Amino acid sequence: MASNEVLLVLGKYKVPKDRLYTETHEWIKVEDGCAIVGITDYAQAKLKNIVGIELPEKGVEISKGGRLAVVESIKSVEDVYAPVTCRVIEVNKRLESEPELMNSDPYGEGWIARVEIIDEKELESLLKPEDYAKLIEREESSK
Numbered sequence: 001m002a003s004n005e006v007l008l009v010l011g012k013y014k015v016p017k018d019r020l021y022t023e024t025h026e027w028i029k030v031e032d033g034c035a036i037v038g039i040t041d042y043a044q045a046k047l048k049n050i051v052g053i054e055l056p057e058k059g060v061e062i063s064k065g066g067r068l069a070v071v072e073s074i075k076s077v078e079d080v081y082a083p084v085t086c087r088v089i090e091v092n093k094r095l096e097s098e099p100e101l102m103n104s105d106p107y108g109e110g111w112i113a114r115v116e117i118i119d120e121k122e123l124e125s126l127l128k129p130e131d132y133a134k135l136i137e138r139e140e141s142s143k
Contacts, residue, residue: 016129025040040132044106050073053070062088067081069113084119084122084123086118088115094109
């Protein structure tokens with residue numbers, strides 16, 4: 001599968017096929033025993049203009065579902081949750097001065113943290129791209 005394959009949900013929300021997703025709209029892309037984590041296109045669209053982020057500390061261990069970061073937008077302040085139990089090995093410091101990267105490029109330059117996965121079995125409980133697309137469709141149809 002090409003890494004640039006993307007599902008387009010409801011004609012506007014991008015869901016790349018090369019990563020896994022949570023029901024709380026985080027993504028995780030596993031590469032070389034580590035992973036990159038961020039918020040989805042759907043999440044950034046709902047937040048609107050992102051104006052700040054509280055990044056995790058490097059080296060901290062976070063349980064699956066624990067708070068990884070806090071994102072502030074003009075609309076609200078939202079927690080970003082760890083998709084799996086992990087140890088933070090790098091944070092995207094650029095977001096401190098350019099939080100809007102999470103809006104303009106949520107799957108690229110807008111990544112939040114690079115992590116070491118502590119329990120790889122937890123990946124099995126995450127949503128595949130097609131299932132995440134269905135979740136977005138359900139959430140949008142319930143409005």
